[in-house]
Structures are given as C-alpha cells and as structure tokens.
Amino acid sequence: MSHWTGWGQWLALITMTVDHITRYLLPDSWDAGWASSSIGRIAFPLFSAMVAWHGLFNTRSPLRYAKRILIIGLIAQLPYMTMPRDGFQLNICFTLAAGLAAGILLRDLVFRDRSFYRGAFPHHPHHDRPLDQPRKASAPTALAILSLVLLGLAWWVLGSWVEYGHLGLAMIPLYMLAFAGLGEHGAGRLTGLTAAASALPVLLNAGLMNSSDMAKGFTVATSLTLVLLAAGAWRWVPRVIYSMPRRLWLAWYPGHFAVIALLLHWPS
Incomplete structure (x- = not known):
C-alpha cells in the first residue's frame, strides 16, 4: 500500500534540489525562476503527504517520527540560515515535524478510538488494537477544548517562524484527514460524498500557498495526485526499481544545503 512513497522520495529530493x-x-x-515556480512547487506537498501517510499508517510512534524529522531540521538549520532571505526562519523540517505532531494530537483528541483511520485501512499490519477491543473512554470535553485552544495558539505563533508559514503547518493535518476519508471502505452515496469532502480542505490549502498561477497549479495538481493515490490509485503504481538508501534520504536535506552554502560563500 505504501510502495508509491518509494517513487515519492526520489521525486521529492529532485524537485526540492x-x-x-x-x-x-x-x-x-x-531567468530560471520558472523552474522554482513549477518543478519546485512539487516538493513541499509531496514531503507533507509522505509524512502524513507514514505518520498515520506506517509507524507505531508518530511522535518519535516527528522527533527524527526535527533532528534533521536542527542539523540543517545552520547552513539553511546562510541562504539569502529576509529575516530569521526555521527550515521545512520544523514545519513538517510540527504539522505531524499537530495532526496526531488532533487525531487523538477528536477520534479517541482511532477508528477514523482504522476503518479506512482495517488490515494494515501496524494497527495496534484488535478490531473487537472496546473503545477507549473519551477525554473530558473541557480538557479537549483547552487542548484545541492551545494547539491553535501554538499554530498561530509558530506560523510566523517556519517555512511556508501557517498554511504549511496545516498541510499535514489536512492530508491526514483526506487520506483517512478517501481510504474508508463503504458503499453508498453519503460515504462517497464524505470522502470527497475530506479532500477539499487540503486542495484549498494547497491553492492558497502560492501567489503565481503557475505555482498554484503545480501545488494543487501534486496534492490532487496524492489524494487520488490514497483513494485507491496506489494499486496501479509499480514498485520503485531502486529504493532510496536510508542514509541518503536522511542526509540529503542538510547535506545539499551545506554544499549550496559552500558554493555561495566560498571566497572567489
């Protein structure tokens, strides 16, 4: 079910670079700005989708997964800060780690029994609760409301410091909602309408993230492709011919920034 991410890793690194x-x-x-406004706009929605997918379906500890992303971001931050830009900004790994943490928190607050994604993929090997096990008791309503308020406050404050801002932070939680809704098994018009509606917020968010029409088009098209994969198109994606080495996947983001920094600032 997740073999499409093998292609996604290669495409994400290439388009980001x-x-x-x-x-x-x-x-x-x-005059190569067109490449950044087209090919370059594929990377972030693709990274966000893969993080959301793995956080939902392929890891027993999503918060530990977010921690690993954060560590990569901390390593990359120093060369990232040498890139020409206005003011201080945290790199994309902070956006992805915070978005995943927020998505998991929302999942556990709103769907305490995790049925919203277990119903979508009931046979996934990493589901950790038997189908016949009773639901957990819901958290007190007041505590849940307070947690949502604090989460909203953290989103508002952090959005001014991270790459892609407030819309970027919302991308992973919205992907998680879309993936769960689009993958849910069931018949009937109502189920289909609900599934389609779950994909609309992430597509709207993707459209708002960029200013130019070209950038908007590539970002929305990428997000649409990814939600179609979640809806079942993953069945027609062949397995990647050459899997990305894990060390390359983990080291590329800080490494390529280090190389760019050397080329930018090396004495001529």
Whole structure:
C-alpha cells in the first residue's frame, strides 16, 4: 500500500534540489525562476503527504517520527540560515515535524478510538488494537477544548517562524484527514460524498500557498495526485526499481544545503 512513497522520495529530493539551485545559485540573468515556480512547487506537498501517510499508517510512534524529522531540521538549520532571505526562519523540517505532531494530537483528541483511520485501512499490519477491543473512554470535553485552544495558539505563533508559514503547518493535518476519508471502505452515496469532502480542505490549502498561477497549479495538481493515490490509485503504481538508501534520504536535506552554502560563500 505504501510502495508509491518509494517513487515519492526520489521525486521529492529532485524537485526540492532543483528549487534550491534555481533560487540560490543561478544568477538572475539566466531567468530560471520558472523552474522554482513549477518543478519546485512539487516538493513541499509531496514531503507533507509522505509524512502524513507514514505518520498515520506506517509507524507505531508518530511522535518519535516527528522527533527524527526535527533532528534533521536542527542539523540543517545552520547552513539553511546562510541562504539569502529576509529575516530569521526555521527550515521545512520544523514545519513538517510540527504539522505531524499537530495532526496526531488532533487525531487523538477528536477520534479517541482511532477508528477514523482504522476503518479506512482495517488490515494494515501496524494497527495496534484488535478490531473487537472496546473503545477507549473519551477525554473530558473541557480538557479537549483547552487542548484545541492551545494547539491553535501554538499554530498561530509558530506560523510566523517556519517555512511556508501557517498554511504549511496545516498541510499535514489536512492530508491526514483526506487520506483517512478517501481510504474508508463503504458503499453508498453519503460515504462517497464524505470522502470527497475530506479532500477539499487540503486542495484549498494547497491553492492558497502560492501567489503565481503557475505555482498554484503545480501545488494543487501534486496534492490532487496524492489524494487520488490514497483513494485507491496506489494499486496501479509499480514498485520503485531502486529504493532510496536510508542514509541518503536522511542526509540529503542538510547535506545539499551545506554544499549550496559552500558554493555561495566560498571566497572567489
């Protein structure tokens, strides 16, 4: 079910690298901004979708997964800070880690029994509660409301500091909602309408993330492709021919920023 992410890893790294080379290394005279506004707009929705997918279905400890992403972000932050930009900003790994943590918290607050994603994929090997086990007791309503208020406050404050801002932080929770709704088994018009409705927020959020029409088009098209994969199109995706080495996957983000920083600031 998750083998599409093998292709997603290669595509995410390639499009991200094209974006950063175009943005930071190529001179303005080359007029290559179109690459950043097209190919470069594939990377973030793809990274967000893979994190949301793995956080929902492929890990027993999503918060530990978020911690690993945060560690990569901490390593990458120093070379990232040498990139030309206005003001201080935390890199994309902070956006992804915070978005995953928020998505998991919302899942546990709103869907205490986790049925919203277990119903979507009931035979997934990492489900940790038998189907016939009783539901957990719901958290007190007042505590749940307070947690949501604090989460909203954290979203508002952190959104001013991370890459892609408030809309970027919302991407993973919205993907999680869409993936759960689109993958739910059931028949009937109401189920289909509910599933379709669950995908609309992430597509709307993707459309609002960029200013140019080209960037909006690529971001929304990428997000639409990913929600279609969750709806069942993953069955027609062949397995990746050459799986990405784990060390390369973990090291590429901080490593490529280190190389760009050296090329930018090396004495000429």
